[in-house]
Amino acid sequence: GDVWAVVDEHHLEGTYAFEDFRDAHEFTYEIGELAEAEWHHPDIHLQWGEVTVEMWTHKIDGLHKTDFVMAARMDRIHDEYAPD
Amino acid sequence: GDVWAVVDEHHLEGTYAFEDFRDAHEFTYEIGELAEAEWHHPDIHLQWGEVTVEMWTHKIDGLHKTDFVMAARMDRIHDEYAPD
Numbered sequence: 001g002d003v004w005a006v007v008d009e010h011h012l013e014g015t016y017a018f019e020d021f022r023d024a025h026e027f028t029y030e031i032g033e034l035a036e037a038e039w040h041h042p043d044i045h046l047q048w049g050e051v052t053v054e055m056w057t058h059k060i061d062g063l064h065k066t067d068f069v070m071a072a073r074m075d076r077i078h079d080e081y082a083p084d
Numbered sequence: 085g086d087v088w089a090v091v092d093e094h095h096l097e098g099t100y101a102f103e104d105f106r107d108a109h110e111f112t113y114e115i116g117e118l119a120e121a122e123w124h125h126p127d128i129h130l131q132w133g134e135v136t137v138e139m140w141t142h143k144i145d146g147l148h149k150t151d152f153v154m155a156a157r158m159d160r161i162h163d164e165y166a167p168d
Binding site for chain 1: 105106109112116119125127128129130131132
């Protein structure tokens, strides 16, 4: 989708929109659980109606295939929150 | 505690330390639930071992008693995550 940008050839940054705080909050919880399951931990910024994620592979201090796979999985989770 | 600072006479900013991502993640969920219950919504930045909170009262674009009460409640929640 159009959510993600590669920043400084170093990390992915993506911003997801939500209807309210509740949905942004639940999404944050879901992607935090994903992060723990995959042992790949982004920075997550939760605010009213919006979640911003920064993600890279710390071991190589840059982007790895894993980051793009995680981004795609987050997109699919976010689809569940889309307004009807 | 020493967590919180008043920034620009406008908002509170506090950073909480945790042992790992899991605890930071669970704490984020707990304070998000508190925010919904009190209908007072901070910005929350979750990363490995750390959660940063920015909070103010949007209606007055500044600090109100509610912000300080919420900050104290977050401190008490954080106490449950303290290393033994």
